[in-house]
Amino acid sequence: MNLRSPGPTPCPEDVLQAMGRQMIHHRSPAFAEIVGRVTEGLKTIFETKNDLYCLSASGTGALEAMVVNFLSPGDRVFVVSIGVFGDRFATIAETYGADVTKLDFEWGTAADPSAVEQAVSEGGPFKAVLVTHNETSTGVTNDLEAIAAAARRAQPGVLMLVDAISSLGSIRCKVDEWELDVIATGSQKGWMVPPGLAMISISERGWQAYEESTMPSFYFDLGKAKTFLAKGQTPWTPAISIFFALDVALGRLLEEGVDGIIERHQRIADLTRNGVKSLGLELLAVEDRASNTVTAVRVPDGVEWKTLYQMLQDDYDTLIEGGQGPLAGKIFRIGHLGWVTGEDIEITMKALSQALPRVGHQLPEATPAS
Numbered sequence: 001m002n003l004r005s006p007g008p009t010p011c012p013e014d015v016l017q018a019m020g021r022q023m024i025h026h027r028s029p030a031f032a033e034i035v036g037r038v039t040e041g042l043k044t045i046f047e048t049k050n051d052l053y054c055l056s057a058s059g060t061g062a063l064e065a066m067v068v069n070f071l072s073p074g075d076r077v078f079v080v081s082i083g084v085f086g087d088r089f090a091t092i093a094e095t096y097g098a099d100v101t102k103l104d105f106e107w108g109t110a111a112d113p114s115a116v117e118q119a120v121s122e123g124g125p126f127k128a129v130l131v132t133h134n135e136t137s138t139g140v141t142n143d144l145e146a147i148a149a150a151a152r153r154a155q156p157g158v159l160m161l162v163d164a165i166s167s168l169g170s171i172r173c174k175v176d177e178w179e180l181d182v183i184a185t186g187s188q189k190g191w192m193v194p195p196g197l198a199m200i201s202i203s204e205r206g207w208q209a210y211e212e213s214t215m216p217s218f219y220f221d222l223g224k225a226k227t228f229l230a231k232g233q234t235p236w237t238p239a240i241s242i243f244f245a246l247d248v249a250l251g252r253l254l255e256e257g258v259d260g261i262i263e264r265h266q267r268i269a270d271l272t273r274n275g276v277k278s279l280g281l282e283l284l285a286v287e288d289r290a291s292n293t294v295t296a297v298r299v300p301d302g303v304e305w306k307t308l309y310q311m312l313q314d315d316y317d318t319l320i321e322g323g324q325g326p327l328a329g330k331i332f333r334i335g336h337l338g339w340v341t342g343e344d345i346e347i348t349m350k351a352l353s354q355a356l357p358r359v360g361h362q363l364p365e366a367t368p369a370s
Contacts, residue, residue: 001319002317003319003335004134004321004348005335006073009188009337010340011193011245019242019245023245034247034358035229039052042201043249045168045169046201048054051226053199056236059165059184062164062184064092065198065200065363066184067096068096070209070224072127074097076101076126077127078123078130079361080105081102082105082110082142083132083137084137086131089163096215097215103115109285109286110140110143110286116151117150117151117153120153127159133163133171134164134167136166136294137296139284139294139296139333140291140341141289142286142289150301159206162180162184166185166186166293167293168183168189170262170293171190171265171293179203181205182201182203187246189197191249191295191338192249192252193245193299194245200222210222269292271346272336272348273290273295274348275349277359278349278364279349281361284297295334297332298330303360312355316351318351
């Protein structure tokens with residue numbers, strides 16, 4: 001299957017093979033060695049010297065961990081939302097009793113840093129600003145550096161909590177330079193690893209907020225993670241096989257280097273966007289803010305998305321994903337993060353070029369149908 005979802009993403013064979021190792025005990029020196037190596041490798045790609053921990057959870061677990069460790073019931077928080085996952089961040093905060101002010105931007109567009117600055121300045125003070133770096137539901141990447149700077153101009157010292165689940169490891173994200181206090185990603189995205197681990201880094205300002213937090217936490221208590229990592233352990237039984245996989249995947253990524261990773265994703269994204277446009281299709285996102293990990297495409301007039309979706313799988317062994325929320329049936333999304341090559345995108349475009357005419361979309365004359 002040509003898996004082109006925004007996550008889970010395909011895994012290299014050596015990463016999959018690593019998962020087949022016999023288990024080791026999570027309190028053993030052997031596991032401590034892996035945890036240490038993985039933690040340092042992640043810090044390199046996060047571009048941070050901050051503390052960093054791996055949680056056995058999905059990305060949503062990491063978002064919940066941010067809320068319960070660094071906020072208190074009644075805290076006023078400001079959420080920047082450009083899609084499904086920005087809304088989810090807000091919902092988690094509300095669930096735990098935070099007082100949420102949400103600034104929504106039209107789906108398919110990026111957040112305007114000047115609007116964020118004005119809203120934080122006029123509506124504050126806030127305990128924290130919550131923002132999604134890369135919104136996979138719409139294929140848009142926020143200018144995180146500018147948003148963080150804008151928020152801090154409006155309110156110096158405000159805590160920055162960042163969902164970078166689908167950006168870190170694929171899109172430039174300078175955690176320390178941009179002063180991002182708490183930021184998380186997930187193994188199933190650009191890291192080329194199956195779902196099961198969430199990785200989160202915490203600044204000194206983040207730890208100060210942790211000391212002030214009164215929200216209840218147990219499994220996601222990052223203070224426990226800090227205590228146990230000092231011993232080369234995790235507080236609870238971890239997803240050991242996913243650690244094996246991440247250890248191998250990080251070796252690949254570190255060899256490529258951060259600049260190489262970013263350049264590769266830019267190149268593959270350009271290839272994807274150009275391919276989509278050559279088929280006479282329209283991108284949802286404005287190109288200067290279009291994501292380098294997932295491309296959102298408007299379903300053309302006259303085409304039934306469910307029919308195209310099933311045909312691509314049944315007849316062309318290709319899976320792409322549809323829209324979410326109000327965009328369901330209106331867009332489809334092509335994932336191109338992690339273990340992906342130009343050849344993978346060419347296969348995807350060929351499948352689309354053959355399937356689309358069968359479901360009612362006329363290709364531009366210059367585009368061959370086979």
